[in-house]
Amino acid sequence: MELQGRAALVTGASRGIGRACAEALARAGCAVALTARDAATGEAAAAAIRDASGSAIFLQQDVADAAAWPGIVAEAERRLGGLDTFVANAGVSFAKNATDMTLDAFRSLCAVNLGGVFFGLQHMVAAMRRKGRGGSAILMSSIMGKIAAPGYTHYCAAKEGVRLMAKAAALELGPENIRVNSVHPGLISTDMTAIFPKDALAPMIPLGRFGEPQEIADAVVFLASDRSKFMTGAELVVDGAMSVR
Amino acid sequence: MGLHNRVAIVTGATRGIGRAAAVKLATLGAAVIATGRDETAGRETQAQIAATGGRGQFVPHDVAREEDWTRVTDAAFMHFGGVDIVVNNAGVFFVKPLADTSVADWDLAYRVNVEGVWLGVKHGLAAIAKTGRGGAIVNVSSLMGQVGYPNAIAYCATKGAITGMTKAAAMEGGAMRPPVRVNSLHPGVIWTEMITGQFGDSQELADAFAADTPLRMVGLPEHMADAIAYLASDESSYVTGAELTVDGGRGAD
Numbered sequence: 341m342e343l344q345g346r347a348a349l350v351t352g353a354s355r356g357i358g359r360a361c362a363e364a365l366a367r368a369g370c371a372v373a374l375t376a377r378d379a380a381t382g383e384a385a386a387a388a389i390r391d392a393s394g395s396a397i398f399l400q401q402d403v404a405d406a407a408a409w410p411g412i413v414a415e416a417e418r419r420l421g422g423l424d425t426f427v428a429n430a431g432v433s434f435a436k437n438a439t440d441m442t443l444d445a446f447r448s449l450c451a452v453n454l455g456g457v458f459f460g461l462q463h464m465v466a467a468m469r470r471k472g473r474g475g476s477a478i479l480m481s482s483i484m485g486k487i488a489a490p491g492y493t494h495y496c497a498a499k500e501g502v503r504l505m506a507k508a509a510a511l512e513l514g515p516e517n518i519r520v521n522s523v524h525p526g527l528i529s530t531d532m533t534a535i536f537p538k539d540a541l542a543p544m545i546p547l548g549r550f551g552e553p554q555e556i557a558d559a560v561v562f563l564a565s566d567r568s569k570f571m572t573g574a575e576l577v578v579d580g581a582m583s584v585r
Numbered sequence: 586m587g588l589h590n591r592v593a594i595v596t597g598a599t600r601g602i603g604r605a606a607a608v609k610l611a612t613l614g615a616a617v618i619a620t621g622r623d624e625t626a627g628r629e630t631q632a633q634i635a636a637t638g639g640r641g642q643f644v645p646h647d648v649a650r651e652e653d654w655t656r657v658t659d660a661a662f663m664h665f666g667g668v669d670i671v672v673n674n675a676g677v678f679f680v681k682p683l684a685d686t687s688v689a690d691w692d693l694a695y696r697v698n699v700e701g702v703w704l705g706v707k708h709g710l711a712a713i714a715k716t717g718r719g720g721a722i723v724n725v726s727s728l729m730g731q732v733g734y735p736n737a738i739a740y741c742a743t744k745g746a747i748t749g750m751t752k753a754a755a756m757e758g759g760a761m762r763p764p765v766r767v768n769s770l771h772p773g774v775i776w777t778e779m780i781t782g783q784f785g786d787s788q789e790l791a792d793a794f795a796a797d798t799p800l801r802m803v804g805l806p807e808h809m810a811d812a813i814a815y816l817a818s819d820e821s822s823y824v825t826g827a828e829l830t831v832d833g834g835r836g837a838d
Contacts, residue, residue: 437757447700450746455691458739458742461738488755488756490756490757491753491757493750493754494750496749497746497747497753500750500752501745504730504745504746505738505741508733508734508738508741511734512682512683512736512738
């Protein structure tokens with residue numbers, strides 16, 4: 341198992357892409373701290389991993405709460421014996437034109453999708469330094485971190501911000517062998533995309549279908565593993581070619 | 586590239602790129618609402634516009650405060666009868682290792698660079714729509730909103746956010762009738778107080794940046810003003826959602 345001896349923290353791990361990432365990392369031998377706001381679904385996700393002979397704990401967390409990050413990371417380090425892998429996955433989404441949106445709504449999305457990633461990266465990099473073996477940070481952006489859609493000034497701002505955050509971090513942290521990459525999912529079958537009409541949108545995707553959470557998890561395990569050990573500051577687009585048009 | 590009968594709002598017009606853009610747009614015939622936090626410097630920008638025979642009015646403005654935006658767009662209607670152009674230029678810059686960046690550092694960069702520009706998009710689109718002539722919004726991002734830079738994770742994140750929101754805003758503005766174009770400008774190293782305040786103000790440093798730039802010179806605010814005027818004018822009437830990099834070639838290196 342290629343991730344034996346590694347330990348990861350995955351945010352937004354109670355469902356969707358985050359849960360699939362946590363499960364896939366655990367199957368590869370990685371110990372995983374799952375975090376999410378919802379304790380019931382988060383605990384269930386961690387229990388399911390343990391039932392499948394994986395190593396997993398759950399910690400309740402709102403990633404937007406900057407002050408809570410040090411305590412979350414410290415507890416995960418203590419219980420898993422240090423941390424070397426970070427999957428910054430937690431995110432929220434809604435559509436609204438800028439002209440119709442309140443600043444509070446903009447801020448609440450950016451606090452999770454942009455600020456939550458920044459503070460998570462900051463405290464997880466500190467943990468990776470304490471473990472002293474380099475590390476891999478995988479920041480979940482979106483194809484909307486590269487292209488846009490109407491009604492998504494807030495979401496595109498946060499996701500493209502994450503794309504650049506990964507690049508700057510790759511430059512700063514490369515000398516310590518801490519790799520930082522961004523992942524750009526297209527339309528993936530999750531609760532987040534359940535509002536979209538699948539039959540109307542699937543034909544716009546060259547592969548003709550929505551992706552599955554497991555297909556993002558596969559990319560995340562690759563970026564967590566030594567198979568990608570010369571990759572940093574890169575963008576891994578997993579979208580069935582939707583953004584290539 | 587005349588901007589006669591157009592009204593432009595330029596944020597951060599108290600110095601550097603913003604002041605140069607405000608003066609340039611006024612020179613081309615636009616009536617300019619020049620905004621910023623520094624009243625004395627803002628009056629100086631207004632005086633420079635007047636000295637070229639242009640029309641300009643300074644309005645105190647903190648771009649991160651939404652109530653200020655209402656006051657600024659109201660002032661544009663009151664003084665000049667509407668809004669056609671918004672240049673979201675105000676921004677803050679710092680270079681700091683990830684570990685040393687405080688919550689307050691992040692909040693400042695996020696609130697000015699991300700929320701400040703987004704509020705400019707929100708209120709700019711609404712004010713231009715209310716005026717009814719269509720128009721253009723220019724968001725000043727950075728080369729660091731296109732490529733990474735060491736010890737600038739927070740800054741790159743906020744400037745990348747501008748790059749991304751610009752494209753989504755272009756879709757929103759494109760659907761308006763008449764349309765509003767929205768583009769981002771990506772300056773490289775421009776010799777302003779923003780750079781000298783961070784790295785120091787010496788000829789040696791300017792020479793070092795110049796040597797590291799394919800055109801072998803640092804950028805000047807006037808270079809940015811020319812690019813902003815292009816994106817604000819009808820010469821760019823089929824350009825929207827685009828990134829204009831004006832960096833002497835640094836990004837290509």
